[in-house]
Amino acid sequence: MDSIVQRSGRGQAAGPIAVYGATGHTGRLVAAELAARGKDMVLAGRSIEALRALAGELDAPARVQVADLDDSESLRAVTENADVVINCAGPFSRSGEAVASAALSTGCHYLDHAAEPLYVKHLFDALQGKARENGAVVIPGMSFYGALADLLADLVTAGMSQVDTVTVAYAVSGWRMTAASKKTALQLNGTDRVLYTDGVYKTGPGGGAPESFTFPPPVGTRSVLVDYPAGEIVTIPRHVGARSVRALMTTDTFTEDGVFSSENLDAAARAQSAFTIVVQATSTTGTRAAFLRGEDIYHAGAITSVEAAARLAGNQSASLGVLSAAEAFSADRFLHALQQRGLFTISLSNNGSV
Ligand SMILES: NC(=O)c1ccc[n+]([C@@H]2O[C@H](COP(=O)([O-])OP(=O)(O)OC[C@H]3O[C@@H](n4cnc5c(N)ncnc54)[C@H](OP(=O)(O)O)[C@@H]3O)[C@@H](O)[C@H]2O)c1
Missing domain, CATH: 3.30.360.10 (Dihydrodipicolinate Reductase; domain 2)
Known part of the structure; x- marks a missing residue:
């Protein structure tokens, strides 16, 4: 595994990694890790004040963008230039399909922190065709649990x-x-x-x-x-x-x-x-x-998702579509x-x- 798969949805230019639900505990750990790795990032969520405050606390520059789960255009505006979006806004039975669909429609890879088995099963069943058609990878539960x-x-x-x-x-x-x-x-x-x-x-x-x-x-x-x-x-x-x-x-x-x-x-x-x-x-x-x-466990989950996002941004997934962690990456x-x-x-x- 770890072969190079070129997405059809983007050119070669590296885009930022977007974090949706960035102002929660997991989102903050993810943003801090992205900053420590020197990654270009967009912090997204429903409160502009909270997003601005978080951006001000980070050791690296970050853009902020408001997006509402019920407004698909606002979600698409977050994902359209991003290489990967890491969704940290749980429960994912509420946020996951909306953010993943926006990501797929803009050719952006999607990861989340879901530990909800019915939702995880639903994502495999509902989005497999669309993910492959759009040349993107979707990995639900790219976290501690999962x-x-x-x-x-x-x-x-x-x-x-x-x-x-x-x-x-x-x-x-x-x-x-x-x-x-x-x-x-x-x-x-x-x-x-x-x-x-x-x-x-x-x-x-x-x-x-x-x-x-x-x-x-x-x-x-x-x-x-x-x-x-x-x-x-x-x-x-x-x-x-x-x-x-x-x-x-x-x-x-x-x-x-x-x-x-x-x-x-x-x-x-x-x-x-x-x-x-x-x-x-x-x-x-x-x-x-x-x-x-x-x-x-929260730190382990956050770093796991950032490690996966960095690999997806570098086109290091074994295949495209809705995948488990071990289908996307070499487990070892x-x-x-x-x-x-x-x-x-x-x-x-x-x-x-x-
Ligand atoms: N699988 C795992 O191992 C693992 C590990 C860590 C976390 N998780 C899961 O990840 C999720 C987040 O955990 P957390 O620790 O970050 O929780 P948290 O500190 O309570 O933060 C939740 C985040 O989700 C956002 N959010 C919630 N509902 C939203 C909605 N309707 N629209 C937009 N944003 C919404 C919140 O925004 P506001 O700040 O605006 O309220 C906040 O940014 C949980 O479901 C948790 O179970 C799983």
């Missing part, structure tokens, strides 16, 4: 035949949700899950009694929620020939003090989360596993680039034990 497990699943299953089950297990502590994360979580609670069982996507309530899962030390054996709503349930089967894909999440992630009452926390306090993501794959010939361990190279950046450490195990 992309990292998708890439890790590709790494773990490389060379494995007849994969039976891929299990993604998250141990997250210290997650203090932003306003949009909380809104998204509350919307997901009670919404149908996307399930992938016996080679077929299904939509249904999912869930059931918590199970236990053994994470690498020091996390250890923990109670986990089953059928955790995760976009990678949609994306992993696109490139891993597994019979089933499931996602688990530590139960006590959601019972910690403050997880749902931290909308107004400052950025430094919100950075105190820690994570382990395990991906385990079983087949008739054995089990393989890998895990990522790091801190600050992408994850190792993030490891070098200090986002996490990666450990691989050929016998499945972590």
Whole structure:
């Protein structure tokens, strides 16, 4: 992978990277990373005052542009000269299709931070033809939840035949949700899950009694929620020939003090989360596993999206269309680039034990 694909929608001149929803917590982290990389950028969102204030705080020049989700012309004005738009305005069930459609109609690549499986599935179903016709790449969930497990699943299953089950297990502590994360979580609670069982996507309530899962030390054996709503349930089967894909999440992630009452926390306090993501794959010939361990899930998500945007702006996607992270980029190279950046450490195990 990582071959050069030339988009049909733009010439060779490099355009800016646009950030929609730039004034939220994730948008600010994305903008700061773009500034640190010296990227030309456009900050977009619904409040000109907030956008101007953010631009004034950055260590690099940035243009600002107001755009409303219900005004497609204003969104097109954001994307028409940009190489890539990173949508940070969640929930994405509200913003995603509008921003992605504007991007496609102007030949601009689109990334977002969605962790909403029904929305992720919808984007694949609704925009695939249009993305290919317009020579653009669309990657929903190019963030902490979504992309990292998708890439890790590709790494773990490389060379494995007849994969039976891929299990993604998250141990997250210290997650203090932003306003949009909380809104998204509350919307997901009670919404149908996307399930992938016996080679077929299904939509249904999912869930059931918590199970236990053994994470690498020091996390250890923990109670986990089953059928955790995760976009990678949609994306992993696109490139891993597994019979089933499931996602688990530590139960006590959601019972910690403050997880749902931290909308107004400052950025430094919100950075105190820690994570382990395990991906385990079983087949008739054995089990393989890998895990990522790091801190600050919002920072990890923001840098992941900027890394992808930089690669798309440099035409470094394996193909065009609505893609998962691992369909667009070499999992090995992408994850190792993030490891070098200090986002996490990666450990691989050929016998499945972590
Ligand atoms: N997949 C992952 O791992 C991952 C990681 C990080 C974040 N996320 C998701 O990304 C989203 C943003 O998170 P956040 O931490 O940045 O939340 P946040 O701090 O609450 O910021 C939300 C941003 O979205 C904008 N927004 C919300 N509704 C909008 C609307 N109707 N029109 C225009 N703009 C709108 C807000 O604009 P105003 O400032 O004008 O209110 C703000 O800029 C959430 O859905 C979260 O779940 C996912």
